[in-house]
Amino acid sequence: MRATTQPGIEDLYREHALGLVRFALLLTGDRVAAEDVVQDAFLGLHRHWDEVKDPGRVLAYLRTAVVNGSRSRYRRHLVARRVRPEPLAMVQSAEALVLAGEDRRALLAAVGALPRRQREVLALKYFLDLGEQEIAAILCISRGAVASTASRALTALARQMREES
């Protein structure tokens, strides 16, 4: 009889690391910090692997860990010892800006100026394409708060873009 096995941590890393690093890049604005945050998320999962009861929740756990890790990157010197990104590092990243193109610079700058939670909601909604319920679970806020935060963020962006033009 062949035993069934669950995917190992390495399999999960291969499957999800790229998307999570990209997501973390939007939150941290820094490539190295993003990789470190994702690394810590997987190591945290590894530490509690035996306690995982619902494998279907693993990705949600990792996303939550990435959000929390991105928030605390300043205080965890093990996470980002060699990196001290500025709050608006995403819009200061030369490589990212060049590749993003001229047309998007103003928009990215406006996103970078938003409050942290608004940036998180936008990244979860428009990069990961998650629904309000999932976003609410990841950020530990209500579904209504997700909707209102997204609305306020888009309003602020629209206002900023109008002023830019």
Next chain:
Amino acid sequence: MRSLEDELREAYRAVTGTVREQDLPGLYEQRARRRRRSRFSAFAPLAAAAAVMVAVGFGLVMPELLSAPGRPAAPTAIPATPRTTPPFMIIVNTPNARRPLVVVSAATGRTTATVAVPRKGTVWFDVAPTASGTRFIVAATPLRGGLCNPTYLYMLTLSASGVPASLRPWTVPVVHAEIDSLSASADGGTLAFVQTACRGPDQQIGIIRGGRMKTWREPYPLFADDLSLSAGGSKLGYAESAVAGRGARVRVLDTGSAPGSATAASTIVYTYPAAGRAPSAAIGPDFTTMYVSWLTGYVSWLTGRDTFHLAGYRIGADGVQGTLFSRTMPGEMVSLAGGQVLVWDPGVSLYLVDPVTGKATRIRTAWTNAWGIFW
């Protein structure tokens, strides 16, 4: 006409497209890169001219003045620290791999011994050399668990040939926290450390002396790193992170002060340039010289666009008293190896830098890709 939401999606895709799957490091590879350490307690264990030992005996050294965009500052009248290096490097490989400590002869570049971790389920992760050059406080922690894990401390004593003579529990064999950035006094009787937040956001800076622990609180969002303990253990230098509105700093803490706020117990001896990132610092055991480094430019370990700045200063009770040199070169962090400055560019090269002129010599060693080099 595209909606704002569509524009946002496209902008996100463009930015995140800079991250490609083939560029991602492996799951464990990245952890190794992140926690790399190089540190040396900066005491000359051998009066012999180890600069010669390194240049000749090493047999792996390629004397080479690095091409440096910034010309090193002219030497001042400040006496040079004796240019000596300790006889043995301790190499820590990726902790996840549960590999032993490796003892490497600085004279030959050859491995003289390996040291297995004595406690099952733990891994080596940090080392604090002492002045003797043959005694090291070494730390192990459980691989599984978190920042609340205990740290097991041992005193590793090497023979003159680099073979372990003993590995015994240190004065305080267990610290009930994961401590890091270890630095030892000359005799190995005092150990300084930082304790990353286990419960709560604040970090602790601590020393253990005479079997007793004393800690100072480094309030969030500040954190300390790169500890340098003076020979007698009375002063503790450290690099303090930047926060919004100001750059990173080097502080010197009076270890005789009462426990409490690290800020209150310390003085600022150096402030990094505001645009500088990744501050690193090393202070000599007599606290008369200090070496600092930082990065400028876009952070990218893949493209290597960072510029590494290195500067040496003479310091006193009031802070910087004179500049020894200031230059740019390849690198990522600075520490001390005997009387010389050690610059490590992990995975690439190791350099010994003259403490007065800033002249750098590249060391050909097989261990540049190690997780930690303690010399």
